[in-house]
């Protein structure tokens with residue numbers, strides 16, 4: 555072949571490879587092998603795990619002995635069909651996750667809306683990790699897909715207060731409320747509901763580990779520095795994260811994470827509602843709750859988005 559022909563053919567050849575590559579990469583996307591949002595989602599997951607790992611390290615939260623705390627084991631639910639565990643953090647979409655686990659386990663023979671709120675919380679329809687001997691607990695955690703979900707710590711706190719102390723639920727609106735009143739009220743028999751201020755005084759006056767699961771710091775509930783969570787979901791991206799969890803564990807394609815709500819007429823706790831409640835606190839109380847939830851902020855990369863107000 556003469557050199558001139560070669561010089562003419564070479565660029566065409568290279569261009570051909572380029573076109574072929576372009577065509578092929580489009581085909582892959584069309585076929586759904588590498589949908590872009592999954593890659594982005596995986597990047598976000600990796601960032602979340604890296605942040606968590608470095609904060610665990612920096613703050614000496616990694617234990618030397620690997621024994622699983624029994625309180626933590628009782629927060630974790632196990633679903634064997636899809637080899638999946640879910641650590642329950644109340645106020646972070648957990649009722650709907652428990653409904654989903656039940657549906658997965660029962661093989662789609664039930665509808666999420668058929669499962670009553672109280673039913674999913676009170677009965678033993680789904681199994682806790684604490685129900686198994688220690689050896690099996692460890693085996694499940696080592697081989698299953700472990701998932702936990704978090705939420706902005708102060709939004710979660712306000713949500714817990716609204717849910718447990720403003721509604722009638724005997725244990726909270728009587729037993730817990732009376733305990734709070736006994737500690738912070740002059741006239742003990744006053745029937746007024748516990749205020750958000752009194753509630754915050756209460757939770758910042760007792761040891762964090764003794765707090766009720768609805769307001770106990772998330773890192774104490776699920777111990778993410780010592781249990782490897784494959785997926786770190788967030789309430790802020792609940793729809794997307796849940797969809798990806800279901801995909802990762804190989805759930806049936808027709809299963810959707812439900813969006814059922816307990817008090818259907820009420821607004822979900824959002825940033826505006828949270829701010830409304832935070833405004834009722836003194837700066838000293840704000841400092842105390844920042845301290846109480848400090849690790850949750852750092853480990854799960856939440857910023858104090860109400861900072862403007864705090865200054």
Ligand SMILES: *[C@@H]1O[C@H](CO)[C@@H](O)[C@H](O)[C@H]1NC(C)=O
Pocket residue numbers: 601602605855857
């Ligand atoms: C932390 O959160 C912010 C959004 O609040 C996000 O832009 C950033 O990428 C996150 N960083 C990591 C390491 O996850």
Ligand SMILES: *[C@@H]1O[C@H](CO)[C@@H](O)[C@H](O)[C@H]1NC(C)=O
Pocket residue numbers: 741743744745
């Ligand atoms: C609370 O009880 C005291 C006596 O025990 C009574 O004098 C007072 O009026 C009561 N207050 C209210 C708000 O019921």
